[in-house]
Amino acid sequence: MTRRALRGDLLDFTGLPALGDVDSPAVRFRPDHWLLIEDGRIVAVQAEAPGEDWPREDHRGRLILPGxxxxxxxxxxxxxxxxxxxxxxxxxxxxxxxxxxxxxxxxxxxxxxxxxxxxxxxxxxxxxxxxxxxxxxxxxxxxxxxxxxxxxxxxxxxxxxxxxxxxxxxxxxxxxxxxxxxxxxxxxxxxxxxxxxxxxxxxxxxxxxxxxxxxxxxxxxxxxxxxxxxxxxxxxxxxxxxxxxxxxxxxxxxxxxxxxxxxxxxxxxxxxxxxxxxxxxxxxxxxxxxxxxxxxxxxxxxxxxxxxxxxxxxxxxxxxxxxxxxxxxxxxxxxxxxxxxxxxxxxxxxxxxxxxxxxxLGLAHELGALEPGRLADLCVWDWASGPVAEHRDAVATGQVAPLPAQSLHARVFAWMTLADERNLRAAYVAGQPRGPQPRLIPDPV
Incomplete structure (x- = not known):
């Protein structure tokens, strides 16, 4: 049995969002959550840290999406x-x-x-x-x-x-x-x-x-x-x-x-x-x-x-x-x-x-969502890469120069528009690391 626990900001969907609805109820965002993977499949999503028997990969402050x-x-x-x-x-x-x-x-x-x-x-x-x-x-x-x-x-x-x-x-x-x-x-x-x-x-x-x-x-x-x-x-x-x-x-x-x-x-x-x-x-x-x-x-x-x-x-x-x-x-x-x-x-x-x-494709039982039972095909992304994107993300999160109409959608839309493969930190296929090797955030001393 192989186990892996990933920590990060989890984003996926539970339904079909309207083309123009920025506040869609189909969006599921779970910031700073743990995704537990066993033998290639997602077995749990939780806010609390798993037990010591779970090898942990800490991606706090990063975005985790289905592949x-x-x-x-x-x-x-x-x-x-x-x-x-x-x-x-x-x-x-x-x-x-x-x-x-x-x-x-x-x-x-x-x-x-x-x-x-x-x-x-x-x-x-x-x-x-x-x-x-x-x-x-x-x-x-x-x-x-x-x-x-x-x-x-x-x-x-x-x-x-x-x-x-x-x-x-x-x-x-x-x-x-x-x-x-x-x-x-x-x-x-x-x-x-x-x-x-x-x-x-x-x-x-x-x-x-x-x-x-x-x-x-x-x-x-x-x-x-x-x-x-x-x-x-x-x-x-x-x-x-x-x-x-x-x-x-x-x-x-x-x-x-x-x-x-x-x-x-x-x-x-x-x-x-x-x-x-x-x-x-x-x-x-x-x-x-x-x-x-x-x-x-x-x-x-x-x-x-x-x-x-x-x-x-x-x-x-x-x-x-x-x-x-x-x-x-x-x-x-x-x-x-x-x-x-x-x-x-x-x-x-x-x-x-x-x-x-x-x-x-008739494969929703297998992939496309961060839910128990799905295979763990997923990716970890930096919210921003480079000074322009980092500044834009800071604006979207209210850290600097807060502007009106900022929201989760504003942050994700800026990420979608400005990000590319340079933002990718790790890719997993059926729970196994593929592509870029994960660079983890160290545990606080």
């Missing part, structure tokens, strides 16, 4: 992050596809997976829905590396049998065999889960989409991940390729690809009928603000998604996104919503990157 869940990110695209001057379709041809061709090499795939997962942990992300490449070995490498780290990873080989260069195309039967083999070997093994991974409608024939839908019907509990309605040129191309479909999203629906485990990245150019379809099937949108801004794709309308009632989670979408940091992603999400006329609270953003993502 972030990144619901859409590309492992091989670390090679092309921050590449200049392309919209979506140009980006794929100029940067993404050449980078992904390298992952046919098992050594490249293995090294890439290890670098990628360690980078996630170093940014405070403890679980992710990940795109590999069309090569089976790229997904195998991710499953293997995630198993070593104990991380919750959802991935699978990418399906692309047209409109892609040589070396990045598969075929329907070969892809089916690869997927069946990965499902048999990895799905449900440890914390691994297989995702039927359609690159996007453009790069799969109707026959391959039908095969993908068949996989979801035959195997219980599979996920499905893809892209939808990211860019107007892409939307027009899909309309040309699938004239019988009512919309881009309807292409996936017609092939049996929408259910409660479907994660669709972007969803910028959807109408109310599409949003209702997402709600009715249980599928959800992974909102990728950094990528949408960087590639000039458009501004996701979160308020309309809320009004219709379909789920939304947060995603970095690296490499179109410019950072693996979910905090930087959240800061960009606020700006996107401001441009849409909506003020997104820190509560709404952080919920979508923790408990909201866990709920959308």
């Amino acid at each position: 972030f869940v990144d619901t859409h990110v590309h492992c091989p695209q670390l090679d092309v992050i921050a590449s200049y001057g392309a919209t979506l379709l140009d980006w794929l041809q100029t940067y993404t596809f050449p980078a992904e061709q390298r992952f046919a090499d098992p050594a490249v795939a293995r090294a890439g997976a290890e670098l990628f997962l360690d980078a996630l942990l170093a940014h405070g992300t403890t679980a992710a829905v990940v795109f590999a490449t069309v090569h089976a070995v790229s997904a195998e490498a991710l499953f293997e590396a995630a198993s070593v780290r104990g991380m919750r990873i959802i991935t699978g080989k990418v399906l692309m049998d047209r409109h892609a260069p040589e070396g990045l195309r598969d075929d329907v039967e070969g892809a089916r065999r690869d997927c069946e083999a990965q499902i048999a070997r990895w799905h449900g093994r440890g914390r691994n889960a297989f995702a039927v991974t359609v690159r996007f409608a453009v790069t799969s024939t109707p026959e391959q989409l039908a095969m993908a839908g068949g996989l979801l019907q035959r195997h219980e509990g599979l996920y499905m991940q893809t892209h939808v309605a990211e860019n107007l040129d892409e939307v027009r191309w899909v309309q040309e390729l699938f004239p019988q479909a009512r919309s881009y999203l309807d292409v996936y629906h017609q092939h049996g690809l929408l259910n409660q485990r479907s994660v669709l990245a972007h969803g910028i150019w959807l109408d109310d009928a599409d949003r209702a379809l997402l709600r009715d099937t249980g599928a959800h949108i992974a909102f990728c603000p950094s990528s949408n801004l960087f590639l000039g794709s458009g501004l996701f309308n979160w308020a309309e998604a809320r009004a219709v009632g379909h789920g939304v989670s947060l995603a970095s979408d690296v490499g179109g996104g410019t950072s693996l940091s979910m905090l930087r992603t959240l800061a960009e999400a606020y700006k996107v919503q401001a441009l849409r006329g909506t003020r997104m609270t820190a509560w709404a953003g952080l919920h979508a990157a923790t408990l909201g993502a866990a709920e959308a």
Whole structure:
């Protein structure tokens, strides 16, 4: 039996905060509390110190949150992050596809997976829905590396049998065999889960989409991940390729690809009928603000998604996104919503990157909250790093230059906006330290 007791300011959620409610009852803040972890799971949360039989890690004055869940990110695209001057379709041809061709090499795939997962942990992300490449070995490498780290990873080989260069195309039967083999070997093994991974409608024939839908019907509990309605040129191309479909999203629906485990990245150019379809099937949108801004794709309308009632989670979408940091992603999400006329609270953003993502993936029993019974996937953060952020935090807490309208939300919003991976002090996956090693506050003499 392994035990660990962490002390700090605990922040998580018990429900869905409204987009603009700074005093949301769904927020649970427990300052200076102890989180008790036994054999990888949270067993208690309490104000009083545990007994001497509990090894203690004192993070007084630091923030403890559930680990972030990144619901859409590309492992091989670390090679092309921050590449200049392309919209979506140009980006794929100029940067993404050449980078992904390298992952046919098992050594490249293995090294890439290890670098990628360690980078996630170093940014405070403890679980992710990940795109590999069309090569089976790229997904195998991710499953293997995630198993070593104990991380919750959802991935699978990418399906692309047209409109892609040589070396990045598969075929329907070969892809089916690869997927069946990965499902048999990895799905449900440890914390691994297989995702039927359609690159996007453009790069799969109707026959391959039908095969993908068949996989979801035959195997219980599979996920499905893809892209939808990211860019107007892409939307027009899909309309040309699938004239019988009512919309881009309807292409996936017609092939049996929408259910409660479907994660669709972007969803910028959807109408109310599409949003209702997402709600009715249980599928959800992974909102990728950094990528949408960087590639000039458009501004996701979160308020309309809320009004219709379909789920939304947060995603970095690296490499179109410019950072693996979910905090930087959240800061960009606020700006996107401001441009849409909506003020997104820190509560709404952080919920979508923790408990909201866990709920959308059907994993709220496992992660996303600091509650007994959950696996201890969590991170410890400094409230501020650097003189500007430290001064801002002191203002928010009334230590200097007290200003009106300061509150817990004011402090957390400033942290969300100004913080990044430099604020991370420790990351734990199933109670085990991963990423930055904890630097503890010494006991008072």
